[in-house]
Amino acid sequence: MTTRALLLGGISALLLGGTMVGCAANGGGIASASDRNAALATKAAAGTAGQAQAALARNDGPIAIGYAERAVALMPQQADYRMLLGQSYLKGGRFASASHAFADALQLSPTNGRAALNLALSQIATGDWQSARHSLEANAAIIPAVDRGLALSLAGDTAGGIAVLTEAARSPASNAKVRQNLALSFALAGRWQEARVVAAADMAPADVDARLEQWALFAQPAKASDQVASLLGVRAVADAGQPVALALNAPAPGVPEQALAAADSVIAPTETAPVQIAAVSG
Structure with missing residues (x-):
């Protein structure tokens, strides 16, 4: 008999014996079944998360979303899986869903600057600039200035974004990314002469005009999602939002047998790269 068949048989036994175990007077059987179920759920979630990360590495957003949603369904209190789900939604161009996932991740991990930044980006992409500015202000201490400044500008607060990036550009640690985001x-503020001067600090003179032409188009998006989609290199799609069953405060569902069976073929998850804001590339 294969390992997979043995695993399925064990799960079936647990499910069929649930009522009888629940009747145990000392509760020992309940703890044993619960521990076994939790261990299987943990292993299955790790496997589906690994598959989601592999799909992200292939730039396959829709496939990543399916696996990441399964991981979150299995382990809803795991902030890393919520982050993975948000990143998968971003890769798939589903910004409304991404905002829900990152908000949940931030609630579970309040010091996660990546979650806060990506939440703001997702809110910008859905046209909710006010919420995006609030997210950036509330989490200013945990979002790098180079990203927070440009995000503020994308959220309509160009004065605030320029102030943050100007201060960062004066720092000894300043680099080309800071200066290009400032440019x-x-x-975005319509201050083209200053944009030209700052952009020229890191570009050949012949390339500056071409970059400014790109930015002129970028500064006039047809849809709210256009700018963030361009920065992240994705295409926005119609999105009804994250499934209600995956909401952080949703009642915890029973762990489906098929999901637990997936633990038989675990792909160990690796750390996913954060989504960072960078100036539009040529």
Whole structure:
């Protein structure tokens, strides 16, 4: 008999024996069944999370979403899986769903700057600039200035974004990314001469005009999602939002047998790269 068949048989036995175990007077059987179920759920979630990460590495957003949703359904209190789900939604261009996933991740892990930044990006992409600015302000201490400044500009607060990036550009740790994000923020504010001067600090003179032409188009999006989608290199799609059953405060569902069976073929999860804001590339 294969390992997979043995695993399925064990799960079936647990499910069929649940009522009888629940009748045990000392409760020992309940703890044993619960521990076994939790261990299987943990293993299955790790496997589906690994498959989601593999799909992200292939730039396959829809496949990543399916696996990440399964991981969250199995382990709803795991912040890392919520982050993975949000990143999968971003890759698939589903910004409304991403905002829900990152909000849940941030609730579970309040010091996660990546969750806070990606939440703001998702809110910008759905046109909810006010919420995005609130997210950026509330989490200013945990979001790097280079990303927070441009995010503020994308959320309509170009003055605030320029102020943050100007201070960062004056720091000894300043780099080309800081300066280019500052230049783009000047462009978004319609301050083209300043955008040209700052952009030229890291570009050949012949390339500056071409970059400013790109930014002129970027500064006039047809839809709320266009700018964030361009920065992240994805295409926005119609999105009804994250499934209600995956909400952080949703009642915990029973662990489905098929999901637990997936633990038989675990792909160990690896750390996913954070989504960072960068100036539009040529």
